[in-house]
Amino acid sequence: MRVHDHHRTIARLAQRGAALRVDTAELCCLAAMHLQGAVGESTLFEEERLAALFEATIEAVEPAAENPRKRATHAIERLRAQRLIVRLDGEGIVRAGEYALSPLAVNIVERQLADEHLTRASLDGLMTSVVSGLTAVRVAAEAAASEDDWDGRVRVPLEVVVAELLNGVERRQLGLDEQQRQVRAEITRLLEADWLDALGGIEALLDATADTLVELRRLLLQHTNQAHAVLDDVRIQAQGRGRIEVLVALRRTGDQLDRLLAWGHSRHAAWSAYHGSVHRFLRDVVRLDPDRQLSGRLREQIGAWPESPFTLRLAQSPRLTVLRPPARPVERPAVVRPAQDWSAPVAAPPEAPAVDVAALVEAALAGGATRLSEVAAVVLARVPEDARYGLIGRVAAALAGRARDGHGGAGPWVAVGEGPYEVTEWTLEAGE
Amino acid sequence: MSDFDELGGGFADLAAVIADGLFPRLDQALRSGLHVDRRAPADYHFLVDAQKWLEPHYQRYGADLVHAPDGFFYLRPVGDRLPVRRLTPAEMLVGQTLALFALEPATLEAGHVTRTQILERLRDLLGTDRVLQALKPKTRARRARHRAEAEARHALLATLRRLARLGFVELLDDDRVALRDALMRFAEPARGTEDLATALGRLVAGGEIERLEVEPDEDDDEPDEDDADDDEEGP
Structure with a gap:
């Protein structure tokens, strides 16, 4: 499955609001259903029998529960809603109204009940089975003649049988992790309870765990090397026949083996570090302070510190004086303007020559001009050059009432006389 | 220097210690107040091997290279040649x-x-x-x-x-x-x-610790002028 598919799958789960909520009493009820099968009873429950089993279980695990019957009914409803209990009816297989654990519930209960620790024997047995399975796959690959042979006798065993065996090892690894956590907790408990007297027991626990890890690591190394060698043989066969799907399955199996080995190394390293820490603790703290007085005296020291404070003396490297790189000062000229004689009277601008625009426009119209550009050309020709630009607007204003079309700037741009001015052209109505 | 240390030492002389690639960084770190323990095995074992030569070397600077019984090294200034840092x-x-x-x-x-x-x-x-x-x-x-x-x-x-x-x-x-x-x-x-x-007096005499003045309690009625505090090392 590609990463993109992962995202879509997770989004669908989130959208659906998928959730599992099982409290201790409910889990015990599921286990009680499962264990009925172990003692030879039917694991199909009629409604009344199921309610009675749940009620009895809840009474056992929650003696203070006020109404166990009601609690049992609610538990059944919740577990049904989460599809941990399924009602088997409607398909004629069994009669209606019987309940059983769903495969998910069976897995959850079995995982809770399983005592799967990775021991020398279990690891040796499982890894031997893995190598045997791979060897059988190698034989099948050498003899495979058809596509069905490759698929049924090579790929499927790799993906199902070997992968399941390796999953079994990984499950037991989790058991061993839990076992180590318990050993650490036990060491703490022994120290808290007996301090100096706990030394013998702690050292025995440490050594036993270390021995187990060393042995498991050795076995893992030995078996994974064998398994990789067989995988290499199968890979050569698959490459020769161009079996891409088998190569993919081989790569997955190889990755799973590497993960096992990496787990073994990491647990060994983590335990070595813990082993060292505990031995240092035993040597430097427990043996040197057999009566456990140091903690008490240190508490007194801390309590008294605010009244008689002291500090540790440490070396300190002198601060180096780092000179800034030389920089030429930036000259910033003052923002000033030359002094002026503000008292002098300001010269008035020359007055624009008086032009009778209306008369000139009328004269142009009388002369036969029918467009704005023509009138403007006639008017501008009669005034000095520096007054022409400003005059165009006044000409347009004088003609605004007579425009037939183009008024409003939609007409084409047309040069006025020989330039350099241009106006949007208006066609004028004929004069009265 | 203990007899055990006399037995150790993988360096022929101080020049060999100084020429080692680890020395410049470790020297700088020790002078900055760093404590070197077994969790930095390369540094720690370098100091174990070089201790015989480094002790007199640092004494010339007015500092003791201390190898604590708990298994770590640090530099303790005893004179005024090396600046002293006092913990807050x-x-x-x-x-x-x-x-x-x-x-x-x-x-x-x-x-x-x-x-x-x-x-x-x-x-x-x-x-x-x-x-x-x-x-x-x-x-x-x-x-x-x-x-x-x-x-x-x-x-x-x-x-x-x-x-x-x-x-x-x-x-x-x-x-x-x-x-x-x-x-x-x-x-x-x-x-x-x-x-x-008595223990504090002994440690003060040895240059391990220093007594601090007891600071008077702050006056709670003072105007709180620094509400926008200088949290220079915030998260």
């Missing part, structure tokens, strides 16, 4: 509290302590007001308690970062702190059977 009250209180944690089996099991645990232990030992005063001296009593708490957590993180730079702890992340062997320096006065005052 916050660093001292946090350091002593961490040393207390280091003596507990529960810390051994977890492998670390958290900031919350440290603050809670400090409160148990000294009371909330004193802890806030030590971690954040500028905090005024009338400042909202929740704000003072948040500032104390920030100040604790800044203190832990400084202690980490000196090799007393290792910050696994912003919350979890792994303890290093050098923390036992903070417990030194409590070791042995002599009373605390």
